[in-house]
Amino acid sequence: xxxxxxxxxxxxxxxxxxxxxxxxxxxxxxxxxxxxxxxxxxxxxxxxxxxxxxxxxxxxxxxxxxxxxxxxxxxxxxxxxxxxxxxxxxxxxxxxxxxxxxxxxxxxxxxxxxxxxxxxxxxxxxxxxxxxxxxxxxxxxxxxxxxxxxxxxxxxxxxxxxxxxxxxxxxxxxxxxxxxxxxxxxxxxxxxxxxxxxxxxxxxxxxxxxxxxxxxxxxxxxxxxxxxxxxxxxxxxxxxxxxxxxxxxxxxxxxxxxxxxxxxxxxxxxxxxxxxxxxxxxxxxxxxxxxxx
Amino acid sequence: xxxxxxxxxxxxxxxxxxxxxxxxxxxxxxxxxxxxxxxxxxxxxxxxxxxxxxxxxxxxxxxxxxxxxxxxxxxxxxxxxxxxxxxxxxxxxxxxxxxxxxxxxxxxxxxxxxxxxxxxxxxxxxxxxxxxxxxxxxxxxxxxxxxxxxxxxxxxxxxxxxxxxxxxxxxxxxxxxxxxxxxxxxxxxxxxxxxxxxxxxxxxxxxxxxxxxxxxxxxxxxxxxxxxxxxxxxxxxxxxxxxxxxxxxxxxxxxxxxxxxxxxxxxxxxxxxxxxxxxxxxxxxxxxxxxxxxxxxxxxxxxxxxxxxxxxxxxxxxxxxxxxxxxxxxxxxxxxxxxxxxxxxxxxxxxxxxxxxxxxxxxxxxxxxxxxxxxxxxxxxxxxxxxxxxxxxxxxxxx
Numbered sequence: 001x002x003x004x005x006x007x008x009x010x011x012x013x014x015x016x017x018x019x020x021x022x023x024x025x026x027x028x029x030x031x032x033x034x035x036x037x038x039x040x041x042x043x044x045x046x047x048x049x050x051x052x053x054x055x056x057x058x059x060x061x062x063x064x065x066x067x068x069x070x071x072x073x074x075x076x077x078x079x080x081x082x083x084x085x086x087x088x089x090x091x092x093x094x095x096x097x098x099x100x101x102x103x104x105x106x107x108x109x110x111x112x113x114x115x116x117x118x119x120x121x122x123x124x125x126x127x128x129x130x131x132x133x134x135x136x137x138x139x140x141x142x143x144x145x146x147x148x149x150x151x152x153x154x155x156x157x158x159x160x161x162x163x164x165x166x167x168x169x170x171x172x173x174x175x176x177x178x179x180x181x182x183x184x185x186x187x188x189x190x191x192x193x194x195x196x197x198x199x200x201x202x203x204x205x206x207x208x209x210x211x212x213x214x215x216x217x218x219x220x221x222x223x224x225x226x227x228x229x230x231x232x233x234x235x236x237x238x239x240x241x242x243x244x245x246x247x248x249x250x251x252x253x254x255x256x257x258x259x260x261x262x263x264x265x266x267x268x269x270x271x272x273x274x275x276x277x278x279x280x281x282x283x284x285x286x287x288x289x290x291x292x293x
Numbered sequence: 294x295x296x297x298x299x300x301x302x303x304x305x306x307x308x309x310x311x312x313x314x315x316x317x318x319x320x321x322x323x324x325x326x327x328x329x330x331x332x333x334x335x336x337x338x339x340x341x342x343x344x345x346x347x348x349x350x351x352x353x354x355x356x357x358x359x360x361x362x363x364x365x366x367x368x369x370x371x372x373x374x375x376x377x378x379x380x381x382x383x384x385x386x387x388x389x390x391x392x393x394x395x396x397x398x399x400x401x402x403x404x405x406x407x408x409x410x411x412x413x414x415x416x417x418x419x420x421x422x423x424x425x426x427x428x429x430x431x432x433x434x435x436x437x438x439x440x441x442x443x444x445x446x447x448x449x450x451x452x453x454x455x456x457x458x459x460x461x462x463x464x465x466x467x468x469x470x471x472x473x474x475x476x477x478x479x480x481x482x483x484x485x486x487x488x489x490x491x492x493x494x495x496x497x498x499x500x501x502x503x504x505x506x507x508x509x510x511x512x513x514x515x516x517x518x519x520x521x522x523x524x525x526x527x528x529x530x531x532x533x534x535x536x537x538x539x540x541x542x543x544x545x546x547x548x549x550x551x552x553x554x555x556x557x558x559x560x561x562x563x564x565x566x567x568x569x570x571x572x573x574x575x576x577x578x579x580x581x582x583x584x585x586x587x588x589x590x591x592x593x594x595x596x597x598x599x600x601x602x603x604x605x606x607x608x609x610x611x612x613x614x615x616x617x618x619x620x621x622x623x624x625x626x627x628x629x630x631x632x633x634x635x636x637x638x639x640x641x642x643x644x645x646x647x648x649x650x651x652x653x654x655x656x657x658x659x660x661x662x663x664x665x666x667x668x669x670x671x672x673x674x675x676x677x678x679x680x681x682x683x684x685x686x687x688x689x690x691x692x
Contacts, residue, residue: 004541007566011533117403118363119554123586130567139565212530213561213586214554216361222528257534262524263495 003135008258009251014142014211016250017149021204022227023234023242024156025197031173031237032193033089035096039080039103041224043198045111047073047205048215052122062125070202077198078191086187104224111217124210141211152203153243156196160239169193173237226269233273235286244284248272347385347394350646352377352636353421353445354397354629355412355436356428357404361554364580365428365625369450370399371618372629373425375610386637389644395633402427406435417443422646425632428625429552430454430470430499437463446651448635450628453576454498458673462648464655466628466635466664468679470499473575473597474506476679477548480573480595482514490521490544490570492535492559494551497527503550503575520544525555532559533566540568550575556591557584564590571595576679579623579689588687597679599664600627601691607663623689624664631662635669 022044029037050072054065084103088096128140160166171179172189180186208223209215226249234245249269256268276284354373356366377395380386386393398419400412409432416424417439423446427433433452440447441460448464449457453473458465481489491507494500511519521542523535536559539547547570549559556578563570574581574596582588602611602621610630614622635658640646643654660667667675681692 004537007537007541008534011537014533015531117360119361119584121557121584121586130565132567137567139567141565211565212558214530214557214584219530222530254534258538262526262535 004258006136008254010136010138010142012251012254013247014145014250015254016230016247017145018204018207018211018223018246019227019230019249020243020246021149021152021200021207022223023231023246024153024239025200026228026231027234027236027239027242028169028193028197030231031239032169033081033085033190035085035093036100036228036236037080037085037194037197038097038100038224038228039107040197040201041220041222041227042104042107042111043073043077043201043220044205044208044223045217045220046076046107047202048122048209048219049111049115050202051125051206051209052120052215055125056122065125066206069206070199073198073202073205074195077194077201081191081194086190104221108217108221115215115217117217120215122209122213122215124213125206126210141207145207145211148203148207152200156200157239165189165192229269229273232283233276235280235283238283238285238287241283241285248284347392349396350386350393350423350640351396351398351419351421352633353400353413353416353419353424353426355400355402355409355416355426355432356450357432358399358401360403360405362404362429362552364553364583364623365451366401366404368580368623368625369425369428369629370397371614372450372622372626373397373399373633375613375617375626376630376633379613380633380637386640388640388646393640393646395637402429402432404429404432406431409433409435410439413439417445421445423636423648423651424448425450425629425636427452430457430502431497433457434498444648446636446639446648446655448632448655450632451576451625452499454502456498461671461673462652464635464669464673465675466632466662466667467576467599467624467675468597468677469674470502470575471506473550473679474503474508475510476597476681477503477550477573477575478507478510478514480681481511481518481546481548486546486571487518488520488542488544489518489546489548490523490539490542491519491548491550492523492525492532492539493549494527494555495524497551499552499575499577500550507548507550529555530558532562536563536566536568539570540566544570546571546573548573550577552577553579553581553584556581560585560590560594561587576624579625579682582684582687582689588684591684592687593684595681595683595692598624598682598689599677599679600624601680601682601689603688603690610663627663631660631664631667634662635660635667 025040047069050069051065054060054068080103084099126141126144128144130139168184168189171184172186176186230245230249231242234241252272253265253269257265356369357363358366377397381394398416400415402409402412409427413436424440425448427436428451430452433449437460441462447462448466451467453467453470455469493504521539521544523538549556572594576597578596579598581591585591611622638658638660639651639654642658643650655669656671665677667677669675682689683692
């Protein structure tokens with residue numbers, strides 16, 4: 001029984017930490033650009049296919065292929081912002097939201113045209129032996145996923161709190177107008193945020209594909225939506241909130257699937273979201289902003 | 294700020310609701326279209342006739358050529374093409390005084406209900422005389438009422454849910470879901486397994502049909518055998534939670550009645566989780582070797598199939614198939630091949646290409662096919678049995 005609970009917790013931690021990685025992208029972009037980038041989930045898909053191209057078609061070694069994936073996704077993220085979102089910066093939020101959904105469909109359709117909807121099997125590039133702790137078995141990919149996400153979260157927290165660029169991001173997120181007056185290059189900061197968010201999605205894509213070993217054009221949609229929920233649960237706009245939200249979501253999902261019902265798992269996840277939003281409308285760690293009229 | 298979030302959430306909900314509603318609406322509108330389309334079809338068939346001195350007999354067919362079940366549809370299509378080529382080269386089908394040349398029109402349905410309805414209507418518009426399809430159960434169920442209304446003989450090569458043959462114009466080439474569940478339960482008992490788990494797709498008729506019959510038969514034999522009964526939904530890619538439960542239940546054997554796409558995820562995650570149990574599967578496992586990244590994952594697995602390419606009786610078909618498509622045929626190719634020969638036999642028996650005569654003839658014919666000798670009952674069910682197939686050294690082998 002104890003073994004079973006431990007293993008389910010580890011399952012939850014692993015999916016949760018991937019959700020958290022993706023949720024970071026949503027929350028950072030929201031904090032800075034005040035928009036929800038629904039194309040974010042599809043960046044994961046682009047990342048997965050880029051890794052596939054790098055390894056299976058271009059025969060690159062693993063590390064350069066991963067780097068290529070991160071670079072392609074970052075550049076794509078910045079391009080999407082420049083082409084699709086920047087012209088709409090003064091537009092009503094609904095217009096930006098629809099554009100983002102359109103961008104998501106656009107990316108999926110392009111992948112569908114190029115690779116067709118037939119799933120492509122892809123052998124994991126992460127080959128780490130699993131370990132046995134007592135009776136609990138932890139697979140190699142789980143160890144790598146947890147290690148990578150921990151390093152990234154610590155790194156990102158330090159970056160935001162300790163560097164000049166990070167301070168610029170926080171300043172823009174707090175008050176874009178004032179930040180501009182203080183001499184912060186708002187455009188560059190927004191571009192950088194999209195680049196970092198998309199690079200995180202690329203990492204999530206790599207971890208995702210190494211875990212599930214099969215590519216299809218819609219693979220980013222579901223984790224994208226789940227991560228968005230995680231970001232809202234944790235408090236959208238808050239970086240620690242996204243991490244907490246992602247991991248909580250993974251744990252709730254895993255435990256309710258294991259001990260309550262597979263069919264009800266999603267209902268429970270969304271039920272928790274509803275309850276949290278009723279009690280704390282700005283999410284678990286979201287800041288409540290007073291609007292003076 | 295809150296507004297943006299709530300607008301976002303509302304949008305997510307709207308999109309998902311639209312997705313759910315989508316299939317229903319397309320079903321009803323398509324059904325309304327069919328009658329109109331059926332009227333046109335008569336004229337078109339007459340137009341198409343009289344080429345090369347032979348009348349054309351159009352066999353319509355749908356199945357997934359793309360998407361998660363693409364391997365099934367592609368195989369059925371290629372099997373049909375081989376059969377049609379053989380028949381036409383041998384001089385076509387003699388019905389009374391007329392010789393018919395068989396023509397195939399195959400439409401992609403992506404194994405989706407809404408696409409299957411559109412594909413079926415396209416075929417009716419093209420003036421098909423008989424219909425082979427659909428390849429997957431869900432898509433087929435969406436079509437059976439349409440084919441009944443359009444009054445067309447339908448033979449499904451591989452849709453195995455019981456409800457598929459409810460209409461009198463529908464026949465089935467493969468064995469049914471309940472039969473598979475019973476046979477696997479028998480396999481479990483015969484091989485002396487003490488603890489068994491089942492992992493099935495509860496949003497899929499095919500998987501649910503096999504699961505229900507399996508559990509019923511197994512519990513009738515010995516209720517203590519089944520130690521874990523876990524389910525998932527179509528589109529799931531993460532099975533770790535269910536597999537952890539199964540692993541900790543101590544099951545020595547895991548039965549997965551599902552399509553090979555899901556199976557590939559399941560066996561790989563089972564391996565990552567350090568599970569060492571044996572696997573058994575339904576006929577949806579056929580094609581799994583093309584989807585797993587390492588054949589060792591499914592080594593030793595046993596599943597049901599009506600056809601095996603390594604058998605002597607299939608040698609001629611296999612060599613033609615390999616020459617044409619560079620691949621070894623699977624049971625779906627054989628089912629497609631047999632369906633075409635069943636239609637040929639029915640045409641000859643009926644002495645007519647009228648649907649009523651063909652349906653009547655279907656119950657009178659015996660097809661000595663690649664998937665064994667088949668006769669059809671009035672209910673549309675075939676009288677045939679399944680073979681057990683084991684994966685040994687990365688190859689499908691007979692047991």
